[in-house]
Amino acid sequence: MLQRLETERFVLRPLGRVEAYRIGRSNWNHDQEIMRNLIHSAKPLDPWRWLKKMVWVNGKTKFSYAIVPRDGGEPIGIHGMTLQKHRSxxxxxxxxxxxxxxxxxxxxxxxxxxxxxxxxxxxDRLCCTVNARNIASVFNYKKLGFRHVGTLHQAHYDPVSKELFDTLIFELLKSDWQKQRMAHA
Incomplete structure (x- = not known):
């Protein structure tokens, strides 16, 4: 399933386990905003806790891509996908x-x-969750045609502000994506 993908501005390069770990830990572990939103941690993780939390790649059900500008340079981020049961x-x-x-x-x-x-x-289905306070992600899901299908009220704890916050659930069906793509063709 993993292969190199290209967009107008980026190359999406498949990552192996070691490279995904290296890129994620070296760029995210000391970024408080990413750690709060992605890991739900107020402080950097030691290497073993990081490995336990962040190893996405196994080549069977978990895949990651480095997001690299077309003009070269270092990855600017990582995009991951995890296959779930029931073709999701x-x-x-x-x-x-x-x-x-x-x-x-x-x-x-x-x-x-x-x-x-x-x-x-x-x-046949993508189901994603996002912190309700992450407005940029909410807008991205909506822009791509995902539907808001549920809210987990006060489902997560912010270790910095000590507040509970909601998690939103978004879904996109293959049939809806195909209709949307055909409408824009």
Missing amino acids: ATLVVAIHDRAYWGKQVVAEIRRAIIDHAFEHGVI
């Missing part, structure tokens, strides 16, 4: 290079990954 999958992304925040990176790379997953994969 979940997505997760973290852009650690702040120069790319607000530049439609997530929508652009997700289109390529969703196209690839629905066309070549064994999935």
Whole structure:
């Protein structure tokens, strides 16, 4: 299922377990905003806890891509996909290079990954969760055609602010994605 993908501005390069660990830990572990939203931790993790939390890649059910600008350089983030039961999958992304925040990176790379997953994969549904306070992610899901299908009220704890916050659940069906793509063709 993993192969190199390209968008207008980026190359999505498949990652192995070691490289995914290296990129994630070296770029995210000291970024409090990413740690709070992705890991739900107020402080950096030691290497073993990081390995336990963040090893996404196994080549069978968990896949990760490095997001690399077409003009070269270091990865600006990672996008992962985990296959679930019943022909479903979940997505997760973290852009650690702040120069790319607000530049439609997530929508652009997700289109390529969703196209690839629905066309070549064994999935018919994407189901993703996002912290309700992560407004940029909520807008990205809506822009891509995901439907809000539920809310887990006060489901997570912010270790910095000590507040409980909601988690939103979004879903996209293969048939809806295909209709949307045909309408824009």
